[in-house]
Amino acid sequence: MYSDTNVSTAPKVNLFIGGKPTPAMAGGYFERLDPSTNLVASRAACGRSEDAEHMVAVAAANFAKWAATDVLERAAVLRRAKALIPKYRDRFAQLMLSEIGAVDDWVDFNIQVAANAIEAAVNLALKYPSTLHTDETSDSYTIRQPAGVCLAIAPWNAPIVLAMRAIVFPLAFGNSVILKASELSPATHSLIAEVLDEAGVPKGVLSVMTNAPEHAEEVISSFIANPAVRRINFTGSTRIGKIIASISAQHLKRCLLELGGKSPLIVLKDANLELAAKAAVYGAFLNQGQICMATDRIIVEQAIADDFIKVLKSMVTDLVSGNPRHKHVKLGPVASASIAARLSALIEDALDKGATQIAGAARRGQFIDATLLDHITPMMRIYSEECFGPIAGIYRVDSPEEAITVANNCEYGLAAAIFTRDLTLARNMASQLESGMCHINSATIKDDPSMPFGGLKSSGYGRFGSEACVDEFTEVRWITVAPP
Numbered sequence: 001m002y003s004d005t006n007v008s009t010a011p012k013v014n015l016f017i018g019g020k021p022t023p024a025m026a027g028g029y030f031e032r033l034d035p036s037t038n039l040v041a042s043r044a045a046c047g048r049s050e051d052a053e054h055m056v057a058v059a060a061a062n063f064a065k066w067a068a069t070d071v072l073e074r075a076a077v078l079r080r081a082k083a084l085i086p087k088y089r090d091r092f093a094q095l096m097l098s099e100i101g102a103v104d105d106w107v108d109f110n111i112q113v114a115a116n117a118i119e120a121a122v123n124l125a126l127k128y129p130s131t132l133h134t135d136e137t138s139d140s141y142t143i144r145q146p147a148g149v150c151l152a153i154a155p156w157n158a159p160i161v162l163a164m165r166a167i168v169f170p171l172a173f174g175n176s177v178i179l180k181a182s183e184l185s186p187a188t189h190s191l192i193a194e195v196l197d198e199a200g201v202p203k204g205v206l207s208v209m210t211n212a213p214e215h216a217e218e219v220i221s222s223f224i225a226n227p228a229v230r231r232i233n234f235t236g237s238t239r240i241g242k243i244i245a246s247i248s249a250q251h252l253k254r255c256l257l258e259l260g261g262k263s264p265l266i267v268l269k270d271a272n273l274e275l276a277a278k279a280a281v282y283g284a285f286l287n288q289g290q291i292c293m294a295t296d297r298i299i300v301e302q303a304i305a306d307d308f309i310k311v312l313k314s315m316v317t318d319l320v321s322g323n324p325r326h327k328h329v330k331l332g333p334v335a336s337a338s339i340a341a342r343l344s345a346l347i348e349d350a351l352d353k354g355a356t357q358i359a360g361a362a363r364r365g366q367f368i369d370a371t372l373l374d375h376i377t378p379m380m381r382i383y384s385e386e387c388f389g390p391i392a393g394i395y396r397v398d399s400p401e402e403a404i405t406v407a408n409n410c411e412y413g414l415a416a417a418i419f420t421r422d423l424t425l426a427r428n429m430a431s432q433l434e435s436g437m438c439h440i441n442s443a444t445i446k447d448d449p450s451m452p453f454g455g456l457k458s459s460g461y462g463r464f465g466s467e468a469c470v471d472e473f474t475e476v477r478w479i480t481v482a483p484p
Helices: 049-068 071-100 104-127 159-172 186-199 213-225 238-250 273-289 302-316 337-352 400-408 423-432 467-473
Strands: 015-017 020-022 029-033 040-045 140-146 149-153 176-180 206-209 229-235 254-258 263-267 295-301 356-359 371-374 391-397 415-419 437-440 474-480
Touching: 015 049, 015 186, 040 071, 040 186, 049 140, 049 149, 049 176, 049 206, 049 213, 071 104, 071 159, 071 186, 104 159, 104 273, 104 467, 149 159, 149 213, 159 176, 159 186, 159 229, 159 467, 176 186, 176 213, 186 206, 213 229, 213 238, 229 238, 229 467, 238 254, 254 467, 263 273, 263 400, 273 295, 273 302, 273 391, 273 415, 295 302, 295 400, 302 356, 302 371, 302 391, 337 371, 337 391, 391 400, 400 423, 415 423, 423 437, 467 474
Parallel strands: 149 176, 149 229, 176 206, 229 254, 263 295, 263 415, 295 391, 371 391, 415 437
Antiparallel strands: 015 020, 015 206, 029 040, 140 474, 356 371
């Protein structure tokens, strides 16, 4: 999938169509820069609408055969892909390092959860196999069938697991899939196709589109408008999710949207402060906080706030951002200069309006140290805006009831966490929180591909994982038979 024809050592990525790398029809490549060095990390083909049309035609032509393939055979192919992932680990690590500044721990997290996602998809397909042959012994029955061509749009921040999840669930049910790679991780996303191709996914059943940022709307609109595309799944920002939902609605296309978050972690006065602080640091700063489930808001009861902050501060002093190629660096750069500028503006706005900085320092280009801001109030931008970076705000409250009010006073509703020794109270609070997921005495970041994953409110709709996602990628039909 890569060639050495250019003078740079950066990989050159073509479109993946019909089981082979293919240049874009109009030619041309765009560059993704390494966020740590600003050197070229990868060059990827500039796909356009004509490439999208061709890709859909190939996917549609190869759909029927894959749909008719026995579920056990499809399962075997996907499990071969799972077994192959370790072989690709070092290539994935190098690409994630250069394209998004990932540290090794984040690479290994991606690889492990991607493998789990494959197994979860296989198990679900085996439990709900597509039925393509009628049951002549009944005069009224239902059949479940693959939906058709599925468009998967995956983000850059967790490029392996989120792209693999977007691909393997529809594949397992017998659909053909087109992955629209992120402009920030095109080589990482394209390597996933190589894994699945080696595992035996038939030629043409999986395609990968790369495109320059300025052509994203053209390419996505072309895909969604095509009658052969029957399902869309998108993981990414709420802003873009609204655009995709709007385009999909115009064409009456069903879409699954897993969007932004501003996850609260609630610490009650009887909590294990050490445990809560570890979860808060993990949730806020893993992958530089560039995770949809990241702990954006730390809501702590006033009675123990000062003690908790002391514990928290002691755990973040060494979380200094640097080039992840250097040993002992635990926090890499944020993905782009524009993200760094936006985060810096959020911090400055909070400080100007009365917040106290507990940890962190002035940004250095795209390098931002772990930042904790205390005394967050509604007048600050950070109170309501998603950070998606290594920043967490501390919100002081006087009671569990106020904690719920503050947590729910947000347009997002993806993940939440509660720390308390009173499990009865915790379960009651969890039922009142407006979030798709809630974890008691553990971090907001938790991923089990066999469980329903998704959010409420502006965090999207639909679910990956578990029985909740079966209808996302299949059609149920009712058949009746009357005497002739």
